[in-house]
Amino acid sequence: MISDPNVVDLLYLVSIVCFVLALRFLSSPKHARKGNWLGGAGMIVAIATTLLLEGIGNWLLIVVGAAIGSAVGIVGARRVKMTAMPQMVALFNGVGGGAAALVALAEWHRTASPGGSETVSIVLSALIGSISFAGSLVAFAKLQELVSGRPIVFPGQNVVDAVVLVAAAVFGIAAIDGANGHWVLYGLIAFALLFGVMFVLPIGGADMPVVISLLNAFTGVAASATGFVLHSTVLIVAGMLVGASGTLLTLLMAKAMNRSIANVVFGAFGQVQRGPGAGRADDGRTVRATTAQDVAVQLSFARKVIVVPGYGMAVAQAQHDVRQLADVLEGRGVDVKYAIHPVAGRMPGHMNVLLAEANVPYTQLFEMDEINPEFPQTDVALVIGANDVTNPAARSDPGSPIYGMPILDVDKAASIVVLKRSMRPGFAGIDNELYLDPKTTMLFGDAKDSVLKLISAVKAL
Amino acid sequence: MISDPNVVDLLYLVSIVCFVLALRFLSSPKHARKGNWLGGAGMIVAIATTLLLEGIGNWLLIVVGAAIGSAVGIVGARRVKMTAMPQMVALFNGVGGGAAALVALAEWHRTASPGGSETVSIVLSALIGSISFAGSLVAFAKLQELVSGRPIVFPGQNVVDAVVLVAAAVFGIAAIDGANGHWVLYGLIAFALLFGVMFVLPIGGADMPVVISLLNAFTGVAASATGFVLHSTVLIVAGMLVGASGTLLTLLMAKAMNRSIANVVFGAFGQVQRGPGAGRADDGRTVRATTAQDVAVQLSFARKVIVVPGYGMAVAQAQHDVRQLADVLEGRGVDVKYAIHPVAGRMPGHMNVLLAEANVPYTQLFEMDEINPEFPQTDVALVIGANDVTNPAARSDPGSPIYGMPILDVDKAASIVVLKRSMRPGFAGIDNELYLDPKTTMLFGDAKDSVLKLISAVKAL
Amino acid sequence: MRVAVPRETAPGERRVALVPETISKLRETGFELRIERGAGQEAGFPDDLYQEAGGELVGADALLPGAAVVACVAKPASERVVAMDAGTVLIGFLQPLTDRGAVDELREQGIIGFAMESIPRITRAQSMDALSSQATVAGYKAVLLAADRVPKLFPMLMTAAGTIAPVRALVIGAGVAGLQAIATARRLGAVVSAFDVRPAVKEQVESLGASFLELGVRVEETEGGYARELTPEQQAEQQAALEEKIPDFDVVVTTAAVPGRAAPRLVPTTAVERMRPGSVIVDLAAETGGNCELTKPGEIVVHGGVTIDGTTNLPSLMAFHASQLYSRNVEALLRHLAPEGELVLDWEDEITAGACVTRPEAAS
Amino acid sequence: MRVAVPRETAPGERRVALVPETISKLRETGFELRIERGAGQEAGFPDDLYQEAGGELVGADALLPGAAVVACVAKPASERVVAMDAGTVLIGFLQPLTDRGAVDELREQGIIGFAMESIPRITRAQSMDALSSQATVAGYKAVLLAADRVPKLFPMLMTAAGTIAPVRALVIGAGVAGLQAIATARRLGAVVSAFDVRPAVKEQVESLGASFLELGVRVEETEGGYARELTPEQQAEQQAALEEKIPDFDVVVTTAAVPGRAAPRLVPTTAVERMRPGSVIVDLAAETGGNCELTKPGEIVVHGGVTIDGTTNLPSLMAFHASQLYSRNVEALLRHLAPEGELVLDWEDEITAGACVTRPEAAS
């Protein structure tokens, strides 16, 4: 039992410090794991401190509840496939929001109508927590394909949404205004849940990560509000840290997808706009666009990268920058080679001319036959403005005009990054299956620009 | 008169927010000025709030004191020459520290021996404030050349220093331990002042900025301690913001000078180490080494930059990177030209060969006679591994082996940045006066490395 | 199956159809190879290398009888054609579009001729595309010839004795040879412009760092990526525009061609006369009449101080690498015609059918 | 003061001492200029350009009498020297170290000869340094000659018909000409190594992106930056080391020289015989006997398939730019000797004293 409030607050301060450092570390690839461990430590300190507080009883209930929750959490987190991670985040985020709402409900019950700032906090906590709970569960369901991943829209949706939100608000105001009795909060929570569902339903599967991040920030704010209810600084601080960083993260994620938040949230009401590359093949495989920063991480952490230049590098006159990128990667210990296809470009030796101009040593250039056996051991094949010379149709599709041409086996690499401006075809005028390969990501844009971005991003790591 | 403590705290919160934003803005070249204005706004809110607090009297004294202080501050800040700015910072920092110490003294007087945490705060505030006060004044005196700028050392210095500090500590502990009466704090302050003087005396003029920054952080901490004494959150937060950012800044500054803090502070006790370029001409003019980040700012904010390549660029094989730097600068609207001296390098056309390889358009290359008239309108002449071809001795010193050779008039540019590895001479084997020109700064290191750093730094701005 | 490689007898022809490296690779697949003594000498492949590679060196008389395939560079002389067995497959540059007589002769002798220039320019046949491989060499060589003859240095140099302005070069016709000429001239430091009538070429020219000269004349591309012939009006227009621009250039390399036709006349005498003395025109189209009015195929003409180099068969001047590339092209075709080492002529196949210029009666 | 520019009469000499651009600049300072008709024709500067620039065109007979200065490239023939007034200043490559007879002749005629090659190589005189300017041209041209003659492409090319390996080039003697040769060969895409006996050169070679070949032979530099002559043992050592390495190279450019001496023998016949057929050696030292044992000055020798090009006076083959550079060098010297347009020969001056090979009695 800890009875000195100073000691309690000091312990909570320790866990606050842990949380701040956790966030800090989580934002650098090198220390991210350490960050998570520190966060865990902070959490243990906070929980232990709380359990040891004077006046805490109902131990059995607490232990049993915690055990059940933990079991669900562990099993869920361990069992799930790597690809299903996003929905797990959604799920765990939702339950957190739910917990915040329940804490608010309990406090409301305990004090009936506490009045003043506490009531405001209770209302906020219940409202935001419930929205987050319901929204997250819908997001989970969508990603898990329990309901359709496509935007679900119906006419008059905005009107209905507005009405629901207003209803929730009315209950909230009533509570703050002094109305008491359980019904006020029940009503509030019910409408908030409804709003959470309606909020997420119209959003398409591709935008889910942004929405989950937004709901994550919501839960943080709800937790923080709970802190105001319970006068707990650790709750206020930890909750708000998540609220703020989650908000920023949401903005960053939206920006990385070239969307605005408004566009994500309200996109489905109008026309959903798509980036140049967001194509979807008939058989359901989609083209995955990526960002320079992601590619930079992939490249920096690779052991072996093969650069596959093509006509697009020539058009963009990106040869000097490509060389510089390779240099930077080599400086970081990555093994970089160039794979030169015999007919890359538009004249025999096109790539040689350009790479010689950029002073790439001849010893780094490899002919197709030499390099093809190396692709299976390659972490990233970096395709810079090449298209036909990487098209697997040449191997497999006798109907294709390029059938029979030997190609670079980039598809054998562990992952493939393609730099080009659009989904337009190359010289042969045919689509490239490679771009639908789940291992392939596309970095759209002029090759020179993209490579310059990659250089900065690699250096910033 | 504001009587509601909530309103007071809210107003203080506003000024806290202002201060945080001020710091944020101050760390980006684009918004720095806005930052200072915001800080000013925060300060006005804080002062006004305090003046309007219930129970604040002695208005006349306050106004007169503030008027005197402000007058000194304004006149000092306005009158001083740009080059004397550092000592002004030292001076104003010192008086801030002094103020903190005096507040502590007054509180000690008011409460006699308050005991507990308050006493600790008073002791810290008085101790740190006094050290900062005395140290800053010495720094000021050194920079203003009231006392010699050279390190002042005497045998046994460390022992004396330690004794002084221990004495101050003893008084401090006595105070915390419950000793009362004025003498305790007088003693404390006296020894702290002495320590402040002794702390700064042995530090050389070149290291002063780092020391001032350290003392600046000290004053911040002292102010924060005052906040604990007076239970003022705005003091705690604002003081600590300065304490923390000042500490980090001190580290950054020391790093930028390639020194460790310990080296700066205790350097004089051992041998003062100097970087490769910290040379000093007989007539007192010194070579000024700079950092890639500084040069990057200079370049980015320039309107016109002339690149002067020489043999060093060839040795470093930096031509591709030089071109990229020029491209980046041009992208930012800087006008970049290359000045090619007829005998730069080691063979006729050496620079042409390399720059053509790097694909620099011929239209950006200018012969000496074409470009020389342009130097006076040039903001930065960026000399990359050229030496003899920029040596003004060729114009002025008939005894020099290069006398009579026409040179590039880089010394007519508003500022000159020279990239080379050391102070070693070039082909002709003679020293270059240019490096002692007060407009010249040297970026030491392999030209390729330096240019790569410049590229990153320009991009990071 | 026996493949015979004769020594080239056409005047000035220094190349050889198969180089030792190819010989040893073909041997592994079961081909039997006979090489005429001295066949590779002039290209830098002495007989002993062939021997090492597993080829059988024979005299001229013993070479042709019994050979299933004869691989040559230029069309062999009549007396050699007569010496071949009927049904022999002959591979080489047979000039089917410009030398009908020779083709008829082959047909009469019952020789199955495969013309390297008739191989369809489809992706699958790229490795057999000798037109491209030889044009690559020619484009490179053309610039060297120009650089050798022009009394100027290509690159810009700023020296103590003043600044040397870079040579300005113009490449007309930016097909395979033209693009290589652009690349080579740029390498040497010239400021290069290029012109072609096919609109797609602009981007390709720029992808080599050269600038595209707008002359306002455009025609469409044919199926194979070749240009169509200009109408007389277009031609006049182009000539006029060129006459306007051409005095700016020190070096002009012309490569314009339309398959099966005489080379288009692009540079009239009046244009040449406006050029500075010392300037050089290298006309890669000399063989088919030349892009320049003053071109004399196989000769070097100097007109008012301007040199017009009509040297033909430039690849032969770079015989080593030219032979090496050609040899790979022939190898690819051979492997296509005889995948397992025995001829299997599939007349349904686009390449086989397209390249063959004298199909045996039975098959057609 | 009148300056005369004769037409060069030495066989194969196409350069001209002053180009029209210089003429007009000198006129502005008050020089009076007479040019022999046709003097610039072969270098690409026709008479009308001289006229425009303000030069007076005269016949051979009217040129020399009355001229205070005669500017030429090569030493003029005896009959022309005789035609000059006594006391005339003669500027040109007078070969004082190798052709004492000619110098004596000048002295007898009372001609004050300034040899371009004797101008001290000090910083102040860089703009007069014709050895450097002409060596620059020669180094460039040497590589073009090699590229033209070697049956290979310089750059590496990866094509549908296989990969062409880049030419490997070796430059021996990395002075002014050697460095330019390195740069040019690298531009064309060759893989370049270079060797010199002066240790300072390694860094310079690498500053051009080429690699330095270690042969283990080093000598010190003289005052002027020239190399000293090797001892016989060193020479033998160097030859042996080269013989070891030389078969790796397709192209060798030699430029090694020691002023006033016969060129060092670096490449013995045995080394040449180890090279691959088709390889090319361009010997820039041919004039002084050649760095290669097989070199015949002014001729092209083929030995066992290896071409040894001993062409002399390469700058003359690039007469336009070579003349332009030379003209600037001569202009700088003229302005030094006659700052205000009238001769003021200051024998205390390092340059004047150093460059003069036949000082008038009165002055010495």
Added chain:
Amino acid sequence: MSLPLVIELTILVLAAFLGFEVISKVPTMLHTPLMSGTNFIHGIVVVGAILVLGQADDTFTKVVGFVAIVLASANVVGGWFVTDRMLEMFKRRPEPRKEEKQ
């Protein structure tokens, strides 16, 4: 022990700034792990749940508190493990090569 509201607000504002600043430069690759990490941190609501349940004496509060604890601890534990698994891929990092390249 309840603090003045404005002080709590001050703390809130500081935390908000800190939250913003601390993650201002995250590579895109880390967006998802970071989201997951913050998701774990707001599991701190478990402290709230413990406080409620620990002090509950009526059944309603006990039930609500119990559910809250279950949910919150799922958040904490699940959140942590998910993050950990995501971060596993950043574990190995080849050492930069030391040899000089020519």
Added chain:
Amino acid sequence: MSLPLVIELTILVLAAFLGFEVISKVPTMLHTPLMSGTNFIHGIVVVGAILVLGQADDTFTKVVGFVAIVLASANVVGGWFVTDRMLEMFKRRPEPRKEEKQ
């Protein structure tokens, strides 16, 4: 109105983190202005001086408080103007050129 010490400490810690984070990436060129700017901000000690002098009733406190106010306001005002002058040189910033380069 005095707060529990630990709460003040919490605030202190948050402020310290914030101070670190907020300036983590400053170009060297801005080191001196930033130092000067923070120098100005710790002039907030003037608030302390006002509190002391404003509540002073004995002469000692008045004298000490008066001197403190003089010093502190010199810090505030001087600090601000010095910073402002330093920052003047960052005022103009040419617009990036819009035209395409070839």
